[in-house]
Amino acid sequence: MHLAGVDIREEYSLHYIRLTLTTGISMMAYSIVLYHLLQQFYRQVSTPILFLILAIAVSSIIAFRYILEEILMKHLTGSGNYNENTPLVDYYLDNTYYAILFGSVGTVYFFIKYAFKTEREKKQLEIEHKATQLQYLRSQINPHFLFNSLNNIYSLVYKKSDKALPSIDKLSKLLRYSLYEIGKLVTVKKEIEQINRLMELEQLRREDPIKVNVNFDPLSEEIQVPTYLLLPFVENAYKHGDLHNENQPVQIDLKIRNGRLIYSVSNHILDQQKDADGGIGLSNIKKRLDLIYSNDYDLKIINDTKNFKILLDIPVKSQLNYQSNP
Secondary structure (H helix, E strand, O other): OHHHHHHHHHHHHHHHHHHHHHHHHHHHHHHHHHHHHHHHHOOOOOHHHHHHHHHHHHHHHHHHHHHHHHHHHHHHHOOOOOOOOOOHHHHHHHHHHHHHHHHHHHHHHHHHHHHHHHHHHHHHHHHHHHHHHHHHHHHHHHHHHHHHHHHHHHHHHHOOOOOHHHHHHHHHHHHHHHHHOOOOEEEHHHHHHHHHHHHHHHHHOOOOOOOEEEEEOHHHOOOEEEOOOOHHHHHHHHHHEOOOOOOOOEEEEEEEEOOEEEEEEEEEEOHHHOOOOOOOOHHHHHHHHHHHHOOOOEEEEEEOOOEEEEEEEEEOOOOOOOOOOO
């Protein structure tokens, strides 16, 4: 009897292990199949069709489990998982419960991944939208400057001035900068180079020397800023300022204070330009700053009808909302 008892216990243990394996395979199938079906068809088909696909999948797994346990295992071992008198309807309903229970694991996992994916796509769309806005705003600034420069060069060529060729050379370098540095972060040093070219270009078309004081802090040279962020303010001063006033020359200052880049451009306004509104689309400049620096900047415009000054304060180190290649 003792030996028979051992055989019975061993047989029971083997049967329990077999049932655990077959049941585990079926339960995993519910979770894995539902996850992959949702991944394949969610948002791709209508809701009724999706439910039909899931119902067919669940019925297929129930049929698979029935064949595995109640036909194959019963044929090989003499016993299955359910009582042989269990009606098929009860078997199906019981397994539908397990399908909902274990299939929810795959369903929840899918929707967690889907939520993260949706959030990533939303952020990517926001980045692309900001990049598009930045490029659009830059396209409104650069043509204005280029149009004025071409007019200046046209006048020099018309007068057959010796300054025409040097002016074209200066402008070509500015154009190259605009074409190859578009949508990038550049060093302040590189932006200063373009400012110097602009000032040289403006000086070439004038007989009298332009009165301008420039003070660039050497510590700022390797700091990165968006392309053409600093240059438009100088272009504005040259367009609307009194460039030959020895008592009130154009003043350009750039310095570093407490982790901030402080940039200012001021000029005395010509009598005929006193009603000018700035001329460079300052609203566009502000929109660029909003997109790039969010609220971490300060732009002040001081206009007292005689003098015009722009003061820009931006962070030296910041997580800029800026794409390198919009």
